[in-house]
Amino acid sequence: MTEKRPFRLPSARLVAIAAIAGLVCGAGVVTIRHIWSEGQVQGAGVAQAGLCEGTASRIASLKPLLKGQVAAMSANERPRIVPLSFKGPDGAAMSEASFTGKTVLLNLWATWCVPCREEMPALNALEREKGDDRFEVVTVNIDTGDDAKPQTFMGEYGIDALKLYRDSSMGVFNALKKEGLAFGLPATLLIDDKGCLLASMNGPAAWDSPDAKALVDFAKAK
Template identity: 60%
Template sequence: MTTRKSLRVPSLKLIGIAAVAGIVAGAAAVYIREAGSGNGRTQTASGECAATKEIAARIAPLLKGQVAAMVAPDEHRRLTTVSFKGGDGKSMTLDNFAGKTVLFNLWATWCVPCREEMPALNALEKELGSDRFQVVPVNIDTGDDEKPKAFLSEIGVNALQLYRDNTIEVFNSLKKEGLAFGLPVTLLIDGKGCLISAMNGPAAWDSDDAKALIKGAIGS
């Protein structure tokens, strides 16, 4: 399990939103109840993730400012069994992004901090998205795709694809691994599907701190 670390909220606006939304102090994440049985167990693959320790060590000095809440896990393990659906409705796992560093984000339209950080995630993807890096935001609203699609359209998100899991099982799976206790939750994952670091709560992903972190992770 990761060691929890209080989130340094990236802006006064987010602090205000957190207060109005009743967010737990120090975490700035919207808590949700577990439902269902989870969608797979995380694979432990120490040999495959050996290089991930080197990445984590390299970016350790970059975990500051707006991304200071990012925490390296006790064990850098593979997360490729976590599943969700692509825009075409077909099942996907992180194996579909093999070779890319991925910023994996769970969000919902009813999560106010999630809504606040989505434009920043869009800006990050627009600036740094490539064949080496991708933001993968997975929406966990129940029901059909119309509500999250409408929200993304309304706020002008044009660089991010819509990934979905309306069963919330992807959240439950990460919760059982000690990686998720509220929304938003964001994981930094290397090209082999190994977990580099994780955080719960919002961040300014379009900030210089966040960009430096991603560039450090991909080695550019």
């Protein structure tokens, strides 16, 4: 099978398309589930502050690396763990705790999102080169329905280093939207090995670029 080739990344037009697509996606979902009660959320905030102790200084050191192809990433301004919920390649439920001990570049995408489709080969290349027991590119597909469409896309585009994480309910998108982290697709978070948010961005990027690799090397360093 001939491998399909992507268009050039990034582009302002693709970013605009992604933002519009994300707004449509968000408008189509009217129900957001509340997992914690108010008291539990307050308790979680205290726990997060303890787990993310020292994250602020690490983010300050990371800021000079948010340049060039990853200049659109915004450093997190307050220590926190972002709640995540989706399914793993085997269909098992996963959360942010599933990746404790591993730095993660979390990316939300859909087959109907043109900028998402165009940046996937770069994400695949980043995982192939940098992925190990201390770092993973976690791409979460939010297409509704079964796994057939994203699986077909990944096969046609030669996406062979990335695992198929899924959330057909789009709940993870809405959770990040509520946190002010996802306004469209693609949406990407850089999360450290304790599950603490380091930086985030909306829109595509050249994840196989030297700028992206330098950022990942810094984030995964102990």
